Amino acid sequence: MTAEKQAVTITADTHPFLNGLWKQNPVFVMVLGMCPTLAITNSVRNAISMGLATTFVMVVSYGMISAIRKLIPKQVRIASFIAIIACGVTVVDFLVKAISIPVYQALGAYIPLIVSNCLTLERAEAYAGKQPVIKSMLDGLGMGLGFALALTCLGMVREVLGAGTFLGYPVLGSHFEPWVLFLLPPGGFISLAMWLLFFAWRKERAAKLAAAEATQ
Amino acid sequence: MSSPIIPGPAHAPSAANSIRMVRLLGAVSLMCGLLIVATNILTKDRIQSNQETITRESVQELLPGIKKQVTYGLEPSGELKVLTGATGEGKKFFAGYDGTGKLVGVVIEASERGYADVISALYSYSPATQTIIGFKVIDMRETPGLGDRIKSDIPFLANFKGLDAKVENGKEVHNITTVKHGTKKNAWEIDAISGATISSRAVGRMLQKSVQDVTPVILKNLDRIERGN
Numbered sequence: 001m002t003a004e005k006q007a008v009t010i011t012a013d014t015h016p017f018l019n020g021l022w023k024q025n026p027v028f029v030m031v032l033g034m035c036p037t038l039a040i041t042n043s044v045r046n047a048i049s050m051g052l053a054t055t056f057v058m059v060v061s062y063g064m065i066s067a068i069r070k071l072i073p074k075q076v077r078i079a080s081f082i083a084i085i086a087c088g089v090t091v092v093d094f095l096v097k098a099i100s101i102p103v104y105q106a107l108g109a110y111i112p113l114i115v116s117n118c119l120t121l122e123r124a125e126a127y128a129g130k131q132p133v134i135k136s137m138l139d140g141l142g143m144g145l146g147f148a149l150a151l152t153c154l155g156m157v158r159e160v161l162g163a164g165t166f167l168g169y170p171v172l173g174s175h176f177e178p179w180v181l182f183l184l185p186p187g188g189f190i191s192l193a194m195w196l197l198f199f200a201w202r203k204e205r206a207a208k209l210a211a212a213e214a215t216q
Numbered sequence: 217m218s219s220p221i222i223p224g225p226a227h228a229p230s231a232a233n234s235i236r237m238v239r240l241l242g243a244v245s246l247m248c249g250l251l252i253v254a255t256n257i258l259t260k261d262r263i264q265s266n267q268e269t270i271t272r273e274s275v276q277e278l279l280p281g282i283k284k285q286v287t288y289g290l291e292p293s294g295e296l297k298v299l300t301g302a303t304g305e306g307k308k309f310f311a312g313y314d315g316t317g318k319l320v321g322v323v324i325e326a327s328e329r330g331y332a333d334v335i336s337a338l339y340s341y342s343p344a345t346q347t348i349i350g351f352k353v354i355d356m357r358e359t360p361g362l363g364d365r366i367k368s369d370i371p372f373l374a375n376f377k378g379l380d381a382k383v384e385n386g387k388e389v390h391n392i393t394t395v396k397h398g399t400k401k402n403a404w405e406i407d408a409i410s411g412a413t414i415s416s417r418a419v420g421r422m423l424q425k426s427v428q429d430v431t432p433v434i435l436k437n438l439d440r441i442e443r444g445n
Contacts, residue, residue, distance in 0.1 A: 042361030068244075076237045080244045087248030091255045098259035101270045105355070162361075180411065183361045 016127075016135050020142025026119045027150030027192075028199045033119035037151060038188035040110060044167050047155030050110045051148020053092065057114050058140035061088035062128035066136035069129050081124040086115050119147060150195075157191040158182045267303050270354075271338075275310045275323045278340035278350040282312035282320050286444050290430065296437050298445065309430060311441050319442045321349060324430050328422030331414045333357035335366070339423060341381065341431060343438055347403075348423065351376035356415075363415035372409050372416065379423070380404035386432040394420030 026032045036054075041047045061084050072080050093111045097104045114120060123143050128136035159165055162182030164172040181187050275285055287299040290307040299308065309324040322343060327336040335358065340350040353367040366372060380403035382389040390404040394417045400407035406423075408416035434441065 040361075046361070072240060072244075073233065073237050075233075076241055079241060083241075083244050083248050087251055090252050094252075094255045094259045094263070098262040098266065101266045184411075 015142075016131075016139040017142035020123075020139055020144070021146040021149065024143075025146045025150055026123075026143050027147060027154075028195060030119075030122075031196075032122055033117045033147060034192075036110070036113055036117055037154065038185065038192065040113075041151050041154040041158055041188060041191070042162060042183045043159045044152060044155040046110070047151035048148060050113075051144065051151045053096075053111055054114050054117060054120065054147055055141060055144025057085065057088045057092055058120055058123065058144045059137050060091075060140075061085045061120070062124060062136040062140035063133055064088070065124050065128040066131060066133045072129070077129055078121070078125070081121060081129065082115070085120050085124065089114050119143065153195055154188070154191050157194070158187050162187055264303060268301060271303060271310075274338050274352055274354065275312060278323050278338060278352055279312035279321045281314060283315045284313040284317070284444070286311045286313070286441075288441070290433060294433060296433065296440065307430065309434070311444065313444060317444070319343070319444075322434055322441070324426055326422045326426035328418045328425070330356060330358050330418040331363050332359065335415070335418055335422065337419070337422065339376065339426075341427075341434070343431075343434055343441075345378075346380075346382045346431070346435075348376050348379040348381050348427075351419070351423075358412075358415045363412045365409050365412050366415045366419055369409050369412075372407070375400070375406045378403065379406070381423070381427045381431060383427070383431050383435065388424070388428055392420055392424040392427060 020026065024030055027034075027037050033054075036050055040050050064084050065081055068080075089111060092114075096111065123139060127139045131139070156166070159167075160171060161179050164170055164176045164178045179187070182191065272285065276282060287301070287308060287310050289297045289299045290309070291297055307325065309322050311322050312320045314320050321340050323338050323340045325336070325338055327334050329335075333356065335353060335356040337351060337353045339348050339352070341347070342349050351373060356364065356367070358364045358366065379392065380390060381392065390402070392404050392406065394406045394408050394413075395401075396413075397408050397410040406416065406420045
């Protein structure tokens, strides 16, 4: 556990954007934001929509948080962060409705959920509250896209196995009997477990290779 | 910051500190509030015209081939009133006419509490046959992947092609009811989606209530609606 924590806290040498996208992927590495990860990944379209809406809110609100970070006393930082994130979410809600109603209809149910995603608050606390504006916004962009990527990975497994379709297009033919289980909550846990297992296996293999190299 | 008045843990706030916190939180809330109000003012007209377009397009989709639409408002007294816009408060329905000015059908707005929040929908109704001929969900917050299939599930939507909605003496002959998936027998029954029973039932209740409320008024004023005034 301590070794893992250490690996996660090394950020200085990585670009803030790539860091969130891959190295510290919010879902597969930090295991954050599990509620939307499990709840809305039952289709690829939902997963991508949620990922992009979250990214937008993170970029905008981290810019604001970072800009006023030196004014916020640390006792009330969480309250201020939540107010700013909630404000960002409401603004996004209005903007999406004004830009295009069909996009709003696809996304509408997920936008308010962004406030309750612990990932948005965690990065505000761990990064945007301490770092300059541009770096914070890059971190928001990387983390948001990393989140979108992870959600899409889960959504892909669940939609293909649970409905036999990909983005709504049938891919497995009419002989395939969909495993409805994968669209239901247990399917979310099972798919997440499979992805985490894959990442853990990769990490272990990398560690073994490194150890083998060191002994030679 | 001067030294704290009361010695204690590093986080214990002094009086001066508390005022600073309150001021800061006040400022943050004010700033967020102003931003939200500004966005609302800037986007309000745009959102309304978008909704108007969507409603018009949905009516067109539910009554293919119509060339003209007339919006009627239903007053609480039971009177009809021709409205200019397609959005706004109150019960409304839209009459659609073909190229020769003949009434094709009526699209009625309805809403009902679903699993997560209110489901609002439009359905098309043919006064000539007294049946529902189409159904479209406009807004909902149903569970993605389960309840939200009421919007897209093709076998479910097939329920609304010729759903019996006959009224006699201002009362429905058969109440529209939702039945368990695979047990639909009669023309006034809706075959539920398996795994989305609550949302399917909400749709059934919505149509039952709306047919009961609105269609007697339509049938009573049918001459007037056919003339389009």
